[in-house]
Amino acid sequence: MTPAKRLNSAPQLIATDRIGALPDNILHHMLSFLPAQAAVRTCVLAHRWRHLWRSTTGLRIGGLDDEESVHVQDIRKFVDHLLILRERTDLDTVEIKFHEFLGDDEPYVNLWIRFAVMNKVRVLTLHNYDDDYLYLHNLPLGSRYLRTLDLDGIGLEETFLDFAGCPLLETLSLDTCHISGRKISSPSLKHLSITICSSDLDCRIRVAAPVLVSLILDDFSGLTPFLENMPLLETANLYIGSKCKDVCLKYDSGVFCGANNNTCENCVPTSDSYGSDCVLLGGISSAKRLVLKSKFGQFIFSRDLKHCPTFSKLKFLLLDGYWCEAPDLDPLSRILKNSPVLEELTLVNFRKGQNPKVEMKGSYSSMKRSPAISEHLKIVEVKCNVVDEKILKVLRFLSAFNIRFSFH
Structure with missing residues (x-):
C-alpha cells in the first residue's frame, strides 16, 4: 500500500463542541462566573451559544477584583442594554464592582439593584472603591429570596437598614460604609460584619438581630453601636479603634473620670436611652467565643464593666493589652x-498585623482553684513582643490563682 493510499484511508476527525453539548442549565451556570461583557461575547462562538448569555444564573458587572479599574460611566450603556435584553430568569448571584462614579451615576446603580431584587437574587454584592460613598437613596430592600448581602463603600439610609422585608437574609457584610440610619434590624440575620464603617449621628446606631450567631464589629467611626440582646450568639470579634467617639481626653491607666460621675464633658453618661447600662457587653453576653480589643483611651469596655453581665456560656476569651492597663487590673478581673x-x-500585647516574639503557656500547679476564676479553665496563653512591666503584672495577677507559665 502506497503512503498516499494509507493517508486517504485514515479515519476522518470531525470537530465537536463538547462544552456546547452540555445541557442549558449547566452552561447558564458556567457563564455566570464570567464578567457580563465576556459572557455576552460567547454569542459569536456558534449558533448553540447565541442566546445562552440571556439566561445566566449570575451577573458580574464591572471588575472581577479590586485592582481592575472600572468607571460606571463606561459601563452604563452596556448594562442598560444587558438588562433590557436578558430573559426574566431567576438570579442566584449579582456582583457589581466599580472604582469611580459621578453624581448622575447613582440612579443607574440604584436601578441595577432593583433589577437584581426583582429577579429574585439570592447573593447580592455591591462594591464601590471610589473615595466617595455611593448612596442607595430611598431604596427599601424587600425580597423573599435574598440570603447574602455584601456592601462596600455604600451610603446607607434609614429605609434600607430595616430588613424585615427580607425573611431569608442570613449574612450581612458592611465594609467602609457610611450609616445614616438609627437602626440595623433583621429577624433572620445570623452573620453580621461591620468593618471600618462610620456614622455622624449624635446617637448610637441600634443593632437588633435576635438570632445572630456571629458578629464582627471592627474599627467603627462614631459613637459605638448599641447591641441588643443576642441569645443565640456563638462568636463575637469586637475591636474599638482610634476613631471611636467614646473617648475621655483625661483617660489614664484604665480609669476615666466619668466612671463615678458625669462631670466630664468628654465622657458619655453611664446609661444610654435604650434602657440598658451596657452598650456592647450586655448584647453579647451569651457568646461562646469572644475577642475584645480596644485602643488606648477608648473606654467603652471599662464603662460597660461597671455593670458587667455574666457570660454564662463563654468558653474562649481573647483580650488585648487594653484590659491590663488599669493599675489593679480591674477590667481583667471583672470579666x-x-x-x-x-x-x-488568651492575652495578647502586640500590634495588629505583627507576630508575637514571646509566647507563654500557663497551667494550674495544684488542684486548688480560686472561686474568683473559672474552675474549667484549662489553657492560658500570653503573647507579646517583650516581657515588660505590664506583662509581669499580668503574670503576677494570674499566679495568684496558682497558674504558672513556661516560655515557648
Missing part, C-alpha cells in the same frame, strides 16, 4: 469573675 465556664484565655 474573669463573670465567666464561670471559661476554658481558654
Whole structure:
C-alpha cells in the first residue's frame, strides 16, 4: 500500500463542541462566573451559544477584583442594554464592582439593584472603591429570596437598614460604609460584619438581630453601636479603634473620670436611652467565643464593666493589652469573675498585623482553684513582643490563682 493510499484511508476527525453539548442549565451556570461583557461575547462562538448569555444564573458587572479599574460611566450603556435584553430568569448571584462614579451615576446603580431584587437574587454584592460613598437613596430592600448581602463603600439610609422585608437574609457584610440610619434590624440575620464603617449621628446606631450567631464589629467611626440582646450568639470579634467617639481626653491607666460621675464633658453618661447600662457587653453576653480589643483611651469596655453581665456560656476569651492597663487590673478581673465556664484565655500585647516574639503557656500547679476564676479553665496563653512591666503584672495577677507559665 502506497503512503498516499494509507493517508486517504485514515479515519476522518470531525470537530465537536463538547462544552456546547452540555445541557442549558449547566452552561447558564458556567457563564455566570464570567464578567457580563465576556459572557455576552460567547454569542459569536456558534449558533448553540447565541442566546445562552440571556439566561445566566449570575451577573458580574464591572471588575472581577479590586485592582481592575472600572468607571460606571463606561459601563452604563452596556448594562442598560444587558438588562433590557436578558430573559426574566431567576438570579442566584449579582456582583457589581466599580472604582469611580459621578453624581448622575447613582440612579443607574440604584436601578441595577432593583433589577437584581426583582429577579429574585439570592447573593447580592455591591462594591464601590471610589473615595466617595455611593448612596442607595430611598431604596427599601424587600425580597423573599435574598440570603447574602455584601456592601462596600455604600451610603446607607434609614429605609434600607430595616430588613424585615427580607425573611431569608442570613449574612450581612458592611465594609467602609457610611450609616445614616438609627437602626440595623433583621429577624433572620445570623452573620453580621461591620468593618471600618462610620456614622455622624449624635446617637448610637441600634443593632437588633435576635438570632445572630456571629458578629464582627471592627474599627467603627462614631459613637459605638448599641447591641441588643443576642441569645443565640456563638462568636463575637469586637475591636474599638482610634476613631471611636467614646473617648475621655483625661483617660489614664484604665480609669476615666466619668466612671463615678458625669462631670466630664468628654465622657458619655453611664446609661444610654435604650434602657440598658451596657452598650456592647450586655448584647453579647451569651457568646461562646469572644475577642475584645480596644485602643488606648477608648473606654467603652471599662464603662460597660461597671455593670458587667455574666457570660454564662463563654468558653474562649481573647483580650488585648487594653484590659491590663488599669493599675489593679480591674477590667481583667471583672470579666474573669463573670465567666464561670471559661476554658481558654488568651492575652495578647502586640500590634495588629505583627507576630508575637514571646509566647507563654500557663497551667494550674495544684488542684486548688480560686472561686474568683473559672474552675474549667484549662489553657492560658500570653503573647507579646517583650516581657515588660505590664506583662509581669499580668503574670503576677494570674499566679495568684496558682497558674504558672513556661516560655515557648
